[in-house]
Amino acid sequence: DPARDAFRPGQFPDGFFWSTATASYQIEGGWNASGKGESIWDRFSHTPGKVQRGDTGDVACDSYNKYQEDVQLMKNLGLRFYRFSLSWTRIFPDGTVAGGVNQDGVDYYNNVINELIANGITPMVTLYHWDLPQALQDRYGGWVSGELVQHFDDYATFAFQTFGDRVKYWITFNEPWVVCTAGYGSGGHAPGIQDSGNSTYLCGHTIIKSHASAWHSYDQTFRSVQGGQVSITLSCGWTEPFDPDLPADVIAADRDLQFQMGWFAHPIYTSQGDYPPAMKDIILQKSLAQGFQESRLPQFTAAEIASISGTYDFFGLNHYSSGIVKDKVSTGQDPNFWTDQDLESTVAPEWPQAASSWLYSVPWGIRRLLRYIKQNYNDPEIYITENGWSEEEADPPILEDTGRLCFYMGYINEVLKAIDLDGVNVRAYTAWSLMDNFEWAEGYTERFGLHSVDFTDPNRPRTPKQSVSFYKDVIANNGFPEGADVTTMVRNMW
Numbered sequence: 284d285p286a287r288d289a290f291r292p293g294q295f296p297d298g299f300f301w302s303t304a305t306a307s308y309q310i311e312g313g314w315n316a317s318g319k320g321e322s323i324w325d326r327f328s329h330t331p332g333k334v335q336r337g338d339t340g341d342v343a344c345d346s347y348n349k350y351q352e353d354v355q356l357m358k359n360l361g362l363r364f365y366r367f368s369l370s371w372t373r374i375f376p377d378g379t380v381a382g383g384v385n386q387d388g389v390d391y392y393n394n395v396i397n398e399l400i401a402n403g404i405t406p407m408v409t410l411y412h413w414d415l416p417q418a419l420q421d422r423y424g425g426w427v428s429g430e431l432v433q434h435f436d437d438y439a440t441f442a443f444q445t446f447g448d449r450v451k452y453w454i455t456f457n458e459p460w461v462v463c464t465a466g467y468g469s470g471g472h473a474p475g476i477q478d479s480g481n482s483t484y485l486c487g488h489t490i491i492k493s494h495a496s497a498w499h500s501y502d503q504t505f506r507s508v509q510g511g512q513v514s515i516t517l518s519c520g521w522t523e524p525f526d527p528d529l530p531a532d533v534i535a536a537d538r539d540l541q542f543q544m545g546w547f548a549h550p551i552y553t554s555q556g557d558y559p560p561a562m563k564d565i566i567l568q569k570s571l572a573q574g575f576q577e578s579r580l581p582q583f584t585a586a587e588i589a590s591i592s593g594t595y596d597f598f599g600l601n602h603y604s605s606g607i608v609k610d611k612v613s614t615g616q617d618p619n620f621w622t623d624q625d626l627e628s629t630v631a632p633e634w635p636q637a638a639s640s641w642l643y644s645v646p647w648g649i650r651r652l653l654r655y656i657k658q659n660y661n662d663p664e665i666y667i668t669e670n671g672w673s674e675e676e677a678d679p680p681i682l683e684d685t686g687r688l689c690f691y692m693g694y695i696n697e698v699l700k701a702i703d704l705d706g707v708n709v710r711a712y713t714a715w716s717l718m719d720n721f722e723w724a725e726g727y728t729e730r731f732g733l734h735s736v737d738f739t740d741p742n743r744p745r746t747p748k749q750s751v752s753f754y755k756d757v758i759a760n761n762g763f764p765e766g767a768d769v770t771t772m773v774r775n776m777w
């Protein structure tokens with residue numbers, strides 16, 4: 284639909300936040316520096332065969348030592364907002380308050396926050412971006428245990444207390460979907476548990492309760508004094524039905540969104556609360572058919588449902604790609620998160636694919652997803668907390684990253700349409716990522732950065748790619764004003 288995809292000149296609302304994002308394990312290094320405890324990603328990346336080429340985050344971008352340089356990169360971009368995460372074990376080495384706090388870790392994050400603020404950049408802090416203390420995995424089995432709720436709340440409360448005078452935007456968890464399905468399902472992410480369909484759901488159950496507990500702690504103890512906001516960041520790809528005239532496919536497409544996003548959004552962002560009905564129904568049906576006495580999806584009590592509903596101040600969204608879904612009944616006898624969904628996913632042949640196998644450029648998907656969130660989750664303020672593109676590692680590195688430039692041009696323009704044409708309340712856009720970093724099980728073989736990082740050089744030099752000047756223009760113009768040369772650029776490219 285050419286009209287749908289047409290480039291639309293225009294500016295974003297005043298005060299719109301332009302941002303970039305990173306995460307502790309992916310950029311910091313200093314994996315065992317000055318008292319930091321071991322995380323499950325330290326353990327996982329040190330385990331042979333888990334990460335491509337045996338890459339680790341031991342040094343990564345060395346932001347533990349080079350955070351001032353990072354801030355200068357943001358300043359050169361004209362950024363006023365930056366999202367990063369705290370390493371739980373750099374603050375509490377064994378994950379518990381009783382185990383003692385590591386003052387060096389507290390000092391490091393105070394330095395980062397102060398450096399940002401001194402340069403006019405507002406920090407957004409993620410408490411959990413996948414690097415669980417290994418001690419909590421060893422002692423309790425990690426997120427499958429409800430014991431972690433209190434430990435997470437203690438950690439969050441300490442962070443609010445220590446940094447909350449300067450940090451006003453908090454994310455409790457980054458992408459619980461990935462934590463549960465990859466960490467405790469496929470085993471493709473730390474801690475590498477392969478128990479799809481059981482531990483996957485137990486993990487989500489604990490994370491939702493932990494999020495709510497931390498939100499209530501902030502709401503009761505800190506909000507009146509600090510005046511900040513606390514929420515969660517959910518990942519979701521947009522989904523189209525394979526045959527839009529086939530009800531079963533249309534229902535399957537929504538079921539896909541429930542298993543991706545509704546799993547966490549329905550309990551937190553709807554007044555009804557609890558897991559989405561479509562998820563509860565099908566997992567119960569599958570569980571009984573497999574001989575279980577009850578559903579493999581844990582149940583919240585009525586009190587928990589009420590306590591979890593409404594635990595948000597905004598909607599944090601990570602969006603990258605889209606998919607096409609067909610209804611497909613699975614009769615698998617083994618508990619499995621994927622066969623629980625009775626669907627199969629595919630993509631359109633014309634969609635450009637990034638270096639990351641799961642990532643395709645489908646700009647109009649973000650507009651439809653934003654509209655869906657507005658309609659289904661109480662029209663929240665939406666902070667896009669990640670959106671980005673990857674190219675493969677190369678020698679010499681790819682600096683003319685036209686793929687990224689096209690991706691950002693298309694997606695940012697669709698966000699503008701969602702705001703201007705669909706009335707979606709989007710407050711921020713965040714490019715993932717400020718610089719190339721440790722891309723989890725793919726190590727450094729996939730590059731998401733606006734800046735290239737040379738991981739063979741001990742100084743980890745950062746070099747701007749072509750898309751830096753593009754993103755800098757978008758920020759300076761607060762969008763795409765009519766006649767800006769970026770419009771010409773796009774017309775030529777598109």
Ligand SMILES: O=S(=O)(O)CCCN1CCN(CCO[C@@H]2O[C@H](CO)[C@@H](O)[C@H](O)[C@H]2O)CC1
Pocket residue numbers: 306309457458461464465469470471472518601603641669715722723731
């Ligand atoms: O097949 S397994 O189950 O064994 C592992 C599947 C893992 N994928 C990894 C990429 N992730 C995209 C969102 O991941 C996000 O986007 C960025 C780019 O990936 C990451 O760098 C960020 O840290 C993360 O927030 C979706 C899940």
